[in-house]
């Protein structure tokens with residue numbers, strides 16, 4: 283067997299949350315290209331359907347569900363639909379997330395804080411728990427990948443936008459990942475997190491309007507650039523596949539070196 287066979291996902295079924303666009307869309311494409319059937323969900327119906335069509339053209343089974351990942355009823359209906367139509371769930375990528383409003387903490391409304399924690403952290407528990415229950419019941423193991431950030435490790439250094447609620451939620455994602463890995467290792471479920479630095483997606487579009495913020499990020503990054511969306515594809519396939527069979531509870535940083543300094 284060639285080492286490349288370890289990255290083959292033929293016969294696997296994956297869910298990618300927030301899969302309509304950006305990093306989620308790229309990860310869905312990568313999993314399909316590696317051989318998996320992929321279901322995506324998102325709040326964005328039009329973009330979600332367009333991405334699902336793009337996946338189907340590659341020759342794998344796919345489906346799109348309009349799901350709010352903070353709503354238990356919608357998550358349960360979607361998981362049920364995926365299990366019924368695609369037969370099972372082997373891989374979950376908990377990717378859906380939002381950026382913060384950039385307010386200093388003393389200005390941050392309680393509601394915005396709650397929404398951030400619910401969307402970027404608790405949703406990964408709501409979806410992850412339910413998918414893990416399915417995996418444990420099936421008894422065939424599985425893989426969960428949570429989308430963290432370099433802000434799981436450090437507070438955003440683009441003053442005055444320190445984005446503390448976002449950083450706190452992403453720090454929670456790192457610890458949730460370790461906790462899920464500990465609780466579910468006995469069932470053959472591996473759980474890891476990806477921690478990207480600044481990537482060229484819609485999420486960073488607002489801050490990229492300010493040349494001084496872009497310049498700050500590029501200066502802080504040894505590779506002197508933002509990451510391209512596609513650069514997440516190799517890492518997600520590595521973590522989703524037997525190529526990473528002894529890796530669990532890890533936070534894998536991909537940031538062009540931003541957190542070296």
Ligand SMILES: NC(=O)c1ccc[n+]([C@@H]2O[C@H](COP(=O)([O-])OP(=O)(O)OC[C@H]3O[C@@H](n4cnc5c(N)ncnc54)[C@H](O)[C@@H]3O)[C@@H](O)[C@H]2O)c1
Nearest residue numbers: 300304305324325350351377378379431480481483484485
């Ligand atoms: N872009 C970056 O620089 C960067 C860096 C580190 C981490 N991340 C993380 O990567 C993930 C993807 O971000 P992106 O850059 O592709 O941004 P994006 O805004 O393009 O994609 C996020 C997707 O999640 C969806 N979403 C948001 N809230 C949702 C909800 N409640 N229910 C269902 N779907 C919801 C959005 O509609 C969108 O399609 C996020 O978790 C983000 O925090 C991004």
